[in-house]
Amino acid sequence: MNASSALGAVTPSPLARRNPTVKLAILFIVSLALLFVFDPVTPGLLYLLGLAAVLGFARIPLRTLALAHLPFVGFALGILVVNALSRPGEVLVDLPPIRVTVAGLLVGSALALRTMAIGILSIGFIGTTDPVSLMTSLHQHARLSARVTFAVLAGYRMLQQLPREWQVIRQAQSVRAPLRSDGATRFGIREFGRAAFTLLVVSLRRGERMSQSLESRGLGLGARTVWRPVPLGPADWLLLAGTLGVLALVIVGVSRLGLGLGPGMLL
Template structure:
């Protein structure tokens, strides 16, 4: 995910939409997905979300695949744990291991939910500039200036951490004893030294950044915005389209008899 936050936001239809509106839709769909516990409904929503991200963000296939890795790994773990540990009608058993029908259903639903939230988060990160997001939250969501610029400063530091990590490792390599084989240093002791150095650098940089923000009047009111981020009619149209699609999928799933709610956990 660090590659997503560090990559520049490419020009795309979704990148032109208001960041606060996109964040609100991400939270809304995620909350709705929490109450859906059948495998089919979140799977359909995931496929629709994937198609929307591919067409409106147009990310490289490699970037999209790598961004899926943590979500896919977590989804697989959730699926396996539920399939093996949830009681119910036994579908397969070998010694202490058994797979139940209820475990497959609940595990599949939770895995599909994870992928759904993952693709929404990936689309949001790939199409949203950090500065525009914080400006929009300050302007449209009335988030305080102290919180806004503190989060933005932390976001910038997070973006720079991979570069800092590479620089520190290269410095350690240059200072390595050539008698150790001439290669880059490895091992827990080296890794601990790099992590400690990165921590010290980050703390010092954060202190300097805090002093710079305070010296520039952080928190003083009233403030002006250099590049305002407004909510347009296209943003409201996007919100209406997303809400309509989610409602249509859930309604169709309920009408066909596939929709399951939280009661499926205790059925």
């Protein structure tokens, strides 16, 4: 299960009313800043602050939030284990064949917490952002071309229809499929491959028809109007400034305490 499938529909919340382009910019800037941080304290603090913000302003149910965490937790644990067991340095635990080093544990925990910090921000972004509003906002405020935004929206609509198409294909196959001894429909590797190939062909044909439809309507040849404009107001700028201020405060504060580590830890 991935984060997007766990989150589902966007629920009304204070964070959901903020401009999608601003939220995407915040996610990008924080992720970029964390690329140059290799201490566990900074990403750990940012994760806790991000978790508090998502719980307080995104109104995502706790169960949904926990399920959306699963991919990031699994990836973070993998990073931690690989670095702890593979990096050279002062040995902390030596139980052959397990050998954990101090540097590996430090770098691994930093990268794992970085994954969690970016993960909680991604969960908050996905859980409070409507895809249509995102593409409309990128077209309005980020000056993304109409050819790109409308094509992405068309592709998104196709992705939404894939589960229903799969169900229809499976129902059609089950009518002709032989039954097992217990009366259930047989669905093995061969049947799965046929259904997947059929879904691929149907999607390609639908994509071709959609591209022809967009081209016949002159997509990208001139200026396009927006049916439902996405507002960009002072509250959005305040969110951006406040988040960047907190980010700078955490990084500078950790550095002043002597806990900050840079890319030199990888050497």
